[in-house]
Amino acid sequence: MNKESFSLQSTLEANFLNVILPENPEIDEIAEKVIREDKPDFLISYRDVNINGNITLKYKLINTIALAYSDRNMTKDQFIVLYMSLLNPFIQGKDWFLDYHNFCIDERYIFLDKQTMKASYIYVPEASFQNQDEDIVQFFKKIFSQIKIVNDPAFQVTMYQYFISDHVNFTDLYQLLQKEMKADMKTAEIRMPKVPEKPEIKNTGTKSMQPLAEQNVHVKAVEAKAEQQVENSPFDIFDTGKKKTNSGDSAINALFGGKDKKKDDKSGKADKKNTGFNLFGKRKTKKI
Structure with missing residues (x-):
């Protein structure tokens, strides 16, 4: 091989290997076409440049x-x-x-x-x-x-x-x-240690083992059932003996100490009889 025609060139773009062909070169046109159109991975691509009438092949070197x-x-x-x-x-x-x-x-x-x-x-x-x-x-x-x-x-x-x-x-x-x-x-496959399989965790049926989403669904179902029972009850939630009204005022008044204002025929003051349970669970008695 004519090694004297090889020279390295360094530019800002890249490094190049330049190969100067002889005058009247005998080119393998089939190989040249294949390299240009379907270059295999084991070859470095090139482009030809005509300098002063001589053909130079420039091979681009990257990394x-x-x-x-x-x-x-x-x-x-x-x-x-x-x-x-x-x-x-x-x-x-x-x-x-x-x-x-x-x-x-x-x-x-x-x-x-x-x-x-x-x-x-x-x-x-x-x-x-x-x-x-x-x-x-x-x-x-x-x-x-x-x-x-x-x-x-x-x-x-x-x-x-x-x-x-x-x-x-x-x-x-x-x-x-x-x-x-x-x-x-x-x-290497024989010497490679086997990774132990993770033990299967069985669901014991306890609530703590259930996924969080399932627990939330269960809680919501219980709350919905309790609300349904309250709605179907003929009495209010504090068991005052009164019939349940359509509004939630009775429950709010009982919880926060509010009073149902009713005009007394004689005194005009609020009636204080049977006001339900207080915050400690004892039944309130009538004041004398």
């Missing part, structure tokens, strides 16, 4: 870090996420009519998302930017050799044994990582 400057000490889970994201474009790129030889494999120009640490590639759809199969294999071996898996040295030995074999196949390597990931997930 990324170059693979070359990433941490090389990681857990097994972190390594699997990173390595599978590096392998994935070489396996699935054909679904977008992409030639895996055109992925840039310079670790300075492979970019990791700062949040997920998944890799995104630069794809240059021009013939002079192609890699050889041997170069691609050496790239993956180099990246692995630079990484230290801090929590599972046995797995790192397994990966070493795979890479020293005569035949390295990206599909087999991808499946190996998938198998390890599934095994770790199963182990």
Whole structure:
């Protein structure tokens, strides 16, 4: 790949990677159309700019870090996420009519998302930017050799044994990582403590166990029943022996000490006979 044509540019808008194409470039038009109209997630988008008669591809970099400057000490889970994201474009790129030889494999120009640490590639759809199969294999071996898996040295030995074999196949390597990931997930499920179920609280029928809304309904029903009984009673609520009148004046007068004003034929004063009960529950007697 023609790496001399790569340059980084920092602007107020964003950071860009500029790739200058040679004169009379051999463009893969199918790949170029696919990237423009249906770009896969593992590629960084670009736009072409004509500067002094030369075509420059400008790749916009957002919230990324170059693979070359990433941490090389990681857990097994972190390594699997990173390595599978590096392998994935070489396996699935054909679904977008992409030639895996055109992925840039310079670790300075492979970019990791700062949040997920998944890799995104630069794809240059021009013939002079192609890699050889041997170069691609050496790239993956180099990246692995630079990484230290801090929590599972046995797995790192397994990966070493795979890479020293005569035949390295990206599909087999991808499946190996998938198998390890599934095994770790199963182990985590077995070790995960079960959350005890909450005991069922049975309603004992007591009023305190009932929901507040039900208690309010019950209270209102009792009050309504009491009011109905009072309305149906032929006497007033203080049992004065008088017939109940249509108004509530008798009850109010009895409670607050009021008097029914009746003119006495002889003295013209209010009648003080049988005024009902006083506030202490004793029957009032006639004053002499």
